[in-house]
């Protein structure tokens with residue numbers, strides 16, 4: 001057999017084994033710890049090995065069990081960060097996307113895949129109340145934010161031909177780290193990010209925003225864009241979109257909404273996201289609150305030409321000769337990516353398999369779980385809620401014991417996984433619900449695990 005060849009029989013055997021591994025893994029999630037008991041030495045011992053000259057054949061699948069034991073499983077008791085739960089139909093879609101191995105650069109290179117991605121983008125835009133927005137899928141919220149600010153820069157302070165000039169971007173002090181990173185990468189200069197104070201609900205203060213813009217204009221700076229957060233990563237705070245949009249309009253600034261965490265809550269609670277459709281660009285993450293396997297970010301934009309102005313610079317070898325609007329379409333004219341996975345297939349399959357109602361209900365349940373935890377914390381004498389809970393992130397602390405020590409113990413115990421945040425200078429325990437597997441009893445376990453860990457510590 002020629003190099004790299006696999007017979008149909010071999011592939012079928014590998015597939016049977018791989019699907020069994022996947023099914024067993026999903027079936028075992030409930031029994032798995034919320035965090036693996038492992039160490040750097042252990043993972044290096046198991047997985048840091050030379051690439052041998054001779055192939056190992058189907059033995060490579062034997063590693064999967066060990067890998068699964070040394071990764072964070074997507075159990076219903078994982079509440080750290082903003083970690084989606086990896087819905088299985090989406091995972092099957094991802095596998096099939098790799099089998100089809102489409103390059104979703106343009107209709108010409110992947111006719112069905114590109115049509116499906118455009119359809120799915122339409123579903124997402126409509127689901128968050130932004131019908132008519134165009135967009136594209138990408139690796140995640142950080143890439144979507146980078147593309148959004150690139151579009152803002154090119155349309156407000158063109159840089160593609162002659163290089164970047166400093167321009168000021170405004171965002172709340174709770175903004176996600178991907179925004180300063182994008183500003184640095186785009187050559188705007190991180191010192192040109194104005195970090196605007198927040199109110200007691202961790203929402204950007206619009207009076208401070210207006211004052212900052214006025215002060216910058218007075219000193220000869222060039223304001224470019226405002227970034228509003230829909231779901232700050234720490235507390236899920238939703239910035240006042242309508243007021244911010246008004247300021248953006250009056251000042252002639254670009255309005256980007258970083259909705260990587262929270263925008264998809266619009267499916268279940270659209271009233272929380274009033275004014276979202278006033279944005280110029282919106283980031284969202286289907287691998288967070290649509291439970292899809294990583295990676296599945298998305299950037300929506302009101303004006304396709306604005307995206308094209310930024311990203312359209314094509315080499316002759318990808319030139320499109322067709323004039324039919326569907327067939328001439330190219331994502332590479334609107335995105336930083338050329339070669340692109342067929343990410344849309346997992347969404348296409350998973351969203352249709354379950355239907356819209358199931359997604360609405362899963363997101364509603366996450367919102368309810370957050371309120372359930374907030375209520376349990378409020379009614380527990382040893383615990384204190386540290387921030388309002390507008391979406392599904394809950395920040396709290398033990399009133400007396402070291403919360404850092406509690407967190408370490410809770411994680412080591414492996415029943416529930418929490419992460420942390422800093423709230424008004426204090427170390428907070430943080431639970432975030434974007435997980436279709438979580439049950440109410442898992443939520444109660446957060447409180448019992450935190451109290452059990454606290455009881456084991458000296459005061």
Ligand SMILES: Cc1ncc(COP(=O)(O)O)c(C=O)c1O
Nearest residue numbers: 082140141142176231233260261
């Ligand atoms: C508000 C917000 N923006 C952006 C991101 C970055 O998203 P990603 O990790 O998909 O790059 C996150 C991630 O948690 C986030 O919460």
